[in-house]
Amino acid sequence: MKVGLFIPCYINQLYPQVAIATLELLEKLNVDVYYPSTQTCCGQPLGNSGYEDDSKGACQLFVENFKEYDYIVGPSGSCIYHVKKHFDILEQTEDVIKVRNNAYELCEFIVKILGKTDLGAKFPYKVGLHKSCHGLRGLNLGSCSEKMDEHFSTEEELLNAVEGLELMSLNRKDECCGFGGTFSVFEEAISVKMGKDRIQDHLDSGVEVITGADHSCLMHMEGLINRDNKPLKVMHIAEILNSSI
Known part of the structure; x- marks a missing residue:
């Protein structure tokens, strides 16, 4: 192919x-x-x-x-x-x-x-997964909390196979970060508040690294993390799955 x-x-x-x-x-x-x-x-x-x-x-x-x-x-x-x-x-x-x-x-x-989940990656950190709205509800990459469906998550399957990685459980597993593209420009105050809420959930859950499959969402949260000097690192899931540390 x-x-x-x-x-x-x-x-x-x-x-x-x-x-x-x-x-x-x-x-x-x-x-x-x-x-x-x-x-x-x-x-x-x-x-x-x-x-x-x-x-x-x-x-x-x-x-x-x-x-x-x-x-x-x-x-x-x-x-x-x-x-x-x-x-x-x-x-x-x-x-x-x-x-x-x-x-x-x-x-x-x-x-x-490809039918793969274990990619041979190593990443010895506590990781919080941000499930973006487009990926979750648009591409059906996982089950949604508003539905009573059986739980599944494509991203979790991959992360759970990474050696040393501890996937932390969040209080609100699939809440929007507030980015929404131009929404973050036209509705800045709401966007910032939603982003800070998501970041706090990761902090409360003992997360060291926030990851996800949409770097636009991660970019939004990373800006808020850096501005407020929060003790969190942000990495796209590709970087973790490609890691061998």
């Missing part, structure tokens, strides 16, 4: 270590992975702000960049969700449908397509 690696714009610009960890992880799993060098934003920021028509160019370029691959894999639940659910604004050609159907968030791809 040929896999196209999609690296969201904010990860490319601000968190290149997450992109590198994602690539190295896929290569360790013997995936035939490629990085289309002309890729850009998937169009999510414009779509989230109510300018879907203006995002069509970015969406179509995404399709052109990734249409030749069997799977498209990215370390961002929200971006992958946008591709799968919001590329309906494009004419539904064979290429568009193929890209939408074959786009996968990293953890989902590893567990559901």
Whole structure:
């Protein structure tokens, strides 16, 4: 299988270590992975702000960049969700449908397509998992607290297999961090309060490192953590799954 690696714009610009960890992880799993060098934003920021028509160019370029691959894999639940659910604004050609159907968030791809959970990682720390709204409720990466479904979590499966890692139980396991893209700009006060509530839950639960599959949420909380000098480290799940310390 040929896999196209999609690296969201904010990860490319601000968190290149997450992109590198994602690539190295896929290569360790013997995936035939490629990085289309002309890729850009998937169009999510414009779509989230109510300018879907203006995002069509970015969406179509995404399709052109990734249409030749069997799977498209990215370390961002929200971006992958946008591709799968919001590329309906494009004419539904064979290429568009193929890209939408074959786009996968990293953890989902590893567990559901590759059938792997133990990746040989080592990470001797107490970890708190932030389940992003797009990944949890959009991509169905885990069960939701508002439903009485049997518990499951793709991310937990992977983290529980990491040697030395202690996955801490939170009081509110799937509460929103308040980022929400442009919501954090237009509703700053509410966004900050929600983020601080999530951080406090991790602190109360004895967490040393917060992780998750959406670095946009982690970026939001990391900014609040650094501003308030809280004793927490933030790492994308790809970095932990690629760790051998």
